[in-house]
Amino acid sequence: MKMNPTGILFVVAFAASLLLSSCIKKEEYPDIPRLFFKEFVKIDNGLGYDDQGILTITFTDGDGNIGLAAGDTFPPFNPSSPYYYNFFITYFEKQQGQWVEVEIPFTNNARIPLLNDDDIAKPLKGDVSIELYINNFSSSFDTIRFQAYLTDRDLNHSDTITTPEIIIRKP
Secondary structure, X not given: OOOOHHHHHHHHHHHXXXXXXXXXXXXXXXXXXXXXXXXXXXEEOOOOOEEEEEEEEEEEEOOOOOOEOOOOOOOOOOOOOOOOOOEEEEEEEEEOOEEEEOOOOOOOOEOOEOOOOOOOOOOEEEXXXXXXXXXXXXXXXXXXXXXXXXXXXXXXXXXXXXXXXXXXXXX
């Protein structure tokens, strides 16, 4: 049987795609999220002091269940629950050479939106950037850092990352 050139091209293309797809290694990550510090960028407010910055982290998650939809407000994600937020950020100041956790009058915690919306478990890797308030105006200390972790929809806690120290311009 003689095959036409289009048929031969299709068979070769199909065989090549099978060969290439079998060579591509799929990324595998643990189901418990992992965090890695990527960068922190201060935002110039134009008035000579720093009041906000952007924290960027890289994450991996093996089953891809990171994020909350806008409608995720029932337990355990209800507003009075500790899991209303899924990205937790703690503020520290360097006071007399020691890092001290400081309660600030606002939260830097955040709700990362749903990242995998098709309900099929699949590995995720990416970056998340969060805008933070960085200047504790009731304090004279100018060196801060943050610790952060996230929880997935199964309430697994990631590891905790710590930013390098950040020197802020005070008014």
